[in-house]
Amino acid sequence: MSILVVGSVAFDTVQTPAGRADGVLGGSASYFSVAASFFAPVHLVAVVGKDFGEENARIFRDRDIDLGGLAHLPGKTFHWSGVYGDDINQRTTLATELNVFEEFEPVLPERLRKAEYLFLANIDPDLQRSVLKQMKRPKLVACDTMNFWIEGKRESVLEMLKGVDVLLINDQEARQLALDANTVRAAKKILGFGPTSLIIKRGEYGAALYSGHSHFAVPAYPLLDPVDPTGAGDSFAGGFMGHLARRGTLDEATIRQALVVGSVMASFCVEDFSLRRFQSLRPEQIRTRLKEFGRMTQYADPT
C-alpha cells in the first residue's frame, strides 16, 4: 500500500562537530519519503523553487518516489541553516528562509486523495487540516508538529489532532501540548486529544509508544561517529510508516516493529549529511541492523 507525505523540501546548511554541508537537500518530506521508500511506494507533496534542479529530483526518482505532487513555484526553495554543539544533541537554528514555502497551499491531485497511508510532516497545522479535509478515508494518518505551532496555533493543532491516528513528537513537545511537566501523564492526556497512538521521539535515547493500555519503548541504535542528526525524526517516521504500509496491518505487534524499523532508519540518517547515507543504503544493510537491534534489546525473563 502506498504512502502520501505532505511536508517540506528544503536546502539546508548544517554545521556539526563532524563537518559542514552547504545548501544540501533536506526538509521533513525529503527525509520521510526517502526513508519510507525502502518499504513502500511513496507520493511526495511539497513545493520547491527555481533552484531545485534535476540533480535534486534524481535523488527522489532513484528511490522511485512519485514527484507528481511536487509544485514548482517561481522564487527560491525553503532554506534552513543550523549548527550543532560538541554535544551533537544540542542544536541552534541560524536561519529559516521560507521563500516559496510561504505560499505553500497543498492541493492534492485526485489520485492521491485515495492514499491509504498519510503522513503530515511538521508544517502549519492549518495546512495539515486542509490536507486532511481533501483525503478520502485514509487507513492511517500520522503527523508531526513542533513547539512553534503548539505555542502559536494551539487550537488548530488540537483540531488537527482529532483527525490523526498516530502523533510523533518529542518529550518537550508532548509536555507542552498536554500542559503537564510529567511525560507519562502528558502522554495519557494526549491520547484523549484524538490519536490512538503517541510516539515520543527521544533522540539518542530512542523512542516510546503510548497507546490505550500499552506501553513500549526502544533505545536508539548507538552510533560511534554520528555525522548529522538533521532529519533523524523524519527518517524515523518514514521507517515507521513504511513498515506499516508494507505490512498493511495496524495491530499493536506491527506498530511495535514499526518503531524498531523507524529507529534503525533514523540511525542510518545520522551517519552522513543530507540524504547521502540513504543513497548508498542497501536493503540487506537494513536487515542486518534490524537483527543487531534485536540482539541489543533482548534478555531472558529474570523472574
Next chain:
Amino acid sequence: MSILVVGSVAFDTVQTPAGRADGVLGGSASYFSVAASFFAPVHLVAVVGKDFGEENARIFRDRDIDLGGLAHLPGKTFHWSGVYGDDINQRTTLATELNVFEEFEPVLPERLRKAEYLFLANIDPDLQRSVLKQMKRPKLVACDTMNFWIEGKRESVLEMLKGVDVLLINDQEARQLALDANTVRAAKKILGFGPTSLIIKRGEYGAALYSGHSHFAVPAYPLLDPVDPTGAGDSFAGGFMGHLARRGTLDEATIRQALVVGSVMASFCVEDFSLRRFQSLRPEQIRTRLKEFGRMTQYADPT
C-alpha cells in the same frame, strides 16, 4: 552470596513537585542496601552520628541488613537537602553537611573482607581505593562516582577504576570521565580504563550496558506519579548487584537481566520519599513489575 556495600547513610530534606520530606533516612548505601536486600544478604559499611536512632536502624534490620560495619561517631549524621523542579528530572542541591562523614575512614571487619560482591557507592575515590585494598579477591566489584570526584580527583578515580569490574554512572559523568562529547565513544574509552562493563544510567530514559563487543539498553519503567527520584540510581545498583549475587553468575545474559531488575527497583524507589516504598514492597510486586517490564520491551523480529 552476600554483598558488601560501602557508602553513605544520610538524613535528607527533599522537596519535589509531589511534596516535601524533612530529615528522612537517605544516603547511597541506604538505598543500595535496602534494594539489594530483596535478593541477597547485605552487609552495610557506613558512618552515622548520635542522631541516628533505633527507629532508623530498624528500617535496615527489618530487611535483615547486617549493621555490624556501621560506625557510630559523636556528632551529627551526614545531611543533604535538595529541591526538584516541575520537571522532576531537574535537581538543585541546597545543602550538603558532611558532619561525621568527614571523618569516615572505612575499616572493614575481618569477616567482611571476604565478601564476594562489593559495591563502592559514590564516595571519595581515595576511600574507595582503601576499601579495595582491604578486600580479599572479591568475585565482582561495582562502583559509582560523580562529577565532583571526576573533576577534583581524576587521578584517584582512574586508579580506583583499575580494580573495578562494573562502573555505574550517568551520561554526563561518562562524557566527563572519557573527555569525549559522544556517549558511545566515551563508553568505549572507559572500557579501556579497567571496568569490563559500563552501565550508563539515564534516569527517565532507562539504562544502557556497554561491554566488550556487546551493547544492551533498557527503557525506564514509566511512572504516572513519580514522588521523589532521590536514591533511584543507588536502588538501581542495589537491584543490579542483588540479582547478580542471587544468581552467582556473571555471564552477559545474567548481567542483562540484572539491568532490568535494577530498573524495576529504581522505579519503586521513586514512588515515595526516602525508603518508604521499599518498606511496604512485597517480592510478588517485584515479580509482577518484572513481567510487565518484559511486555513493555518485547517485539517480534520485523525482518
